[in-house]
Amino acid sequence: MTRIRIEKIFHRGAYRIGVFFEKDFETIAIIKGLGAVYSSSRRCWYLDYSKAAYHSLRSHFPDLVVVTESSLSTMVTGATNRDLSPIASSSALQLGSSLSNPEHKQLETTSAQLKLQLLPNIGKYWVFKMHFHHEISKQLLRIKGVYWNGNYKSYMVFRNEAVKLNVESVLGVSDFFGLDYFVKDAFVLKGTIKVLPHAESVSWMEVYVPKMVLVHEKLKRFSMMRYSKSKQCYLLPAAPVIMDSLYHQFESTGISITSLLPKNYLDKRHLPNKKQLDLSMTKKSLLDLVPHQAQHYLSSMIDTLLALNYSSSTLRTYCGAFIQFLRYFEFRDPEHVSREAIIRFLGSLMERGLSATSGHSMVNGVQFYYQQVLGKRDFNFVLPRPKKEKKLPIVLTMEECLQIFKVVDNPKHKLLLLIGYGAGLRVSEIVNLRWSDILFEEHKIHVKNAKGKKDRMVMLPYSIVTSLQLYRELYKGKHYVFEGQFAGEPYSTGSVQQVMRNALKLSGLEKKATVHTLRHSFATHLLENGTDIRYIQQFLGHSSIKTTTIYTHLTKTAVDKIQSPLDRMVDINSKKKLDD
Incomplete structure (x- = not known):
């Protein structure tokens, strides 16, 4: 036990x-x-x-x-x-x-037994090590301002007088830390930021900054920022609004900004939209993965995908598969690779334990190159496709969903989980939801440009309308319903998944559920309630009814009515004994 x-x-x-x-x-x-x-x-x-x-x-x-x-x-x-x-x-x-x-019995621990060791300060923290003691460690981590740093294997203590006294009380020592308390205004920034034109493209400007962590962190706040390793500088769109933002970020510091840009260099047309930036950054990151002699093949693949208006997600999936294909054949010309050699390549991947889904993505990526890029549509190029494993998705009961929602205290976090379950949204659809997409009068949500570049209308649950309106007054977001760390930017999908992980942990449930599990649960609960599967297909945005029919295997009410033949045999036998 x-x-x-x-x-x-x-x-x-x-x-x-x-x-x-x-x-x-x-x-x-x-x-x-x-x-x-x-x-x-x-x-x-x-x-x-x-x-x-x-x-x-x-x-x-x-x-x-x-x-x-x-x-x-x-x-x-x-x-x-x-x-x-x-x-x-x-x-x-x-x-x-x-x-x-x-x-x-009472536990008596001295500072000598703990072997306390004070290390050099890191930023606004005192740093110390000690021999592990379960109870004392637990007491330390309860103090606000004390953190455990796994990289340094040491405790970080915020340089504050109250925190110092609390920690020293737990450790049973006095004057262990110094009196060098952290003061916000103690750091005076001095230096110059230089802004120069970008030789490769007039749409960008080069920003050279002094070697200060705070300055670099401020530059990283710009969502359209890129970093050039070769020039050791930041690249920002050459637009007036970006330059204004740059001045605004550093106007209260001692950092000065020197602009060496030519007259009329800044143009508002240089400001890329989110889709343009995402695609350009995806293209650059993919081209960096192959050597110079193979970039021609990959570049042709990327250009064809962009011309067909494929999303950045599909771009990464297809090109990732094609890069793996090029590496296997040592980046030689794909036109000179035989069909038999390609089949051997796919077979070797499955032999190494590649999942069926990844195998299909690999086939799609390779086949796209030969049919769409090289134009060999009439070429008899039939690749074997791996047999898919038929796995049932994890589904939560209504009671389990309620248990998860109850443990979330943050109104923003609770609302994004509620709307994900109540409308059956994907995590990408939750973060990209705009206030203009919510039709309060009609009690509907207009999901735009979802998976497969499709729009659809889904229900807006009546139960969260009031909460949604109060939330709008509280957070005052301009565009996105769930804004991220920086104003005007959507919440990240990773943050939404972390919210779900935290809620699942707090609820005490043992199921391995994600935000997408709420979508599966939404569909299953609708089906259990007698909703026609065609409506569920439309709510979920499935192209094929076959995708939706998987939920028919999960409905609890229908399954509960079916009796095992063994149970029926036992019931009949028991009844006969009673009659005798």
Whole structure:
């Protein structure tokens, strides 16, 4: 049985019984059955602080270890606290056990045993190392301003007087850190930013900055920024609004800006749109992956894809497959590669464990080059396609979805998960949603330029209309419903996925769900409710009904009505015995 340790903790405005143990699914099932809830911040399960909860734990885990408040107090400050935990004191007497149990003895730790080592400061943090101690480490990480740095294997302490006193109290030392507290105004920026014309293209300007981290970080805030390794400078669009933004970013610092641009060099037409920038950056990153002698083949592939108006996602998928194909044949001319050699290449990939989906992408990329780029449409070029694995998607029940939504406190995070489930949106559709796409009067959402460059109309759930309007007043976004770190930019898909991961962890569910799982759950729950599958197809934006029919295998209500022949056999046999 897993070793269980309980401790009195203060969480969510009240005292709780914290239950600590190594992850074990059997133990988790028992704990959840007792009504315990998982706390991500405390990294433990907890119950109400009551004798009934304690006795329930004792009945299921007779060997559990009780950590008293006195032992914690001694460990942290070296002093003895006379106030023992009511759970530990009363229950121990009732069970006839002694508080002198070696598992309950006080922990005495000195700074010499911890082997504290102060390291040079890093920015606004003091840095120190110590021998690992579970309880002290836990106490340190509860202090606001203290972080564990995995790269340096050390603790980072914000250079603030209050944080210093708290940390030194936990460590049982005094004057361990210096008095060099961090002051925001202590850093005075000095230097010059030079702006020059870009020789290769008048649409860009070269920005040379001094070697200061803060200056570089400010430049990285520009969404259309590119960095030139060869020239060791930043490239920004040569537009008046960009130059104005540059001045605005550094007007309150000691950094001066010197413009060496010719007259009338700046032009608002040089400002690329988001799609143009995304495609140009994708093209550049792909061309950097192949040597100079092979760039001609890849460039022809990219130009053809762009001419056919394929998305940057398809560009990366097809060209990634084609680059792998070129590498296998040592970047020689694809026209001189035989069909048999190509089949051997595809076979070697499957032999190495490539999934069927990746295998189909590889076939599509190679075939696109021969048929569309080289124009060999009549060429008998039939490639074998790997057989797809028929996997059922993970689906959450309505109760599990509700459990996930309940643990999210941030209104923005909760709303993006609710709208993803309530309208069956993909994660890319959530982040690209604009206020102009939400038709409040019609209770619909106009999803524009979705997968396959298709538009569709989906439902706007009545239950979130009021929340959505209040959220708009609170965040005051201009264009996107869910804006990212910088104004005017959409929220990143990675951030949305992280929100889902955090919510899943807090909910205590064991299923491996993602934001796309909410979309699967939306379709399954509609089907269970009797919605016609053709409507579900339209809501999801599926081109083929075959894609939607996968959810017919997941509907719970239909499956529950079907009885196993074994159960029927047992029922009939039991009935016969009763009749006899």
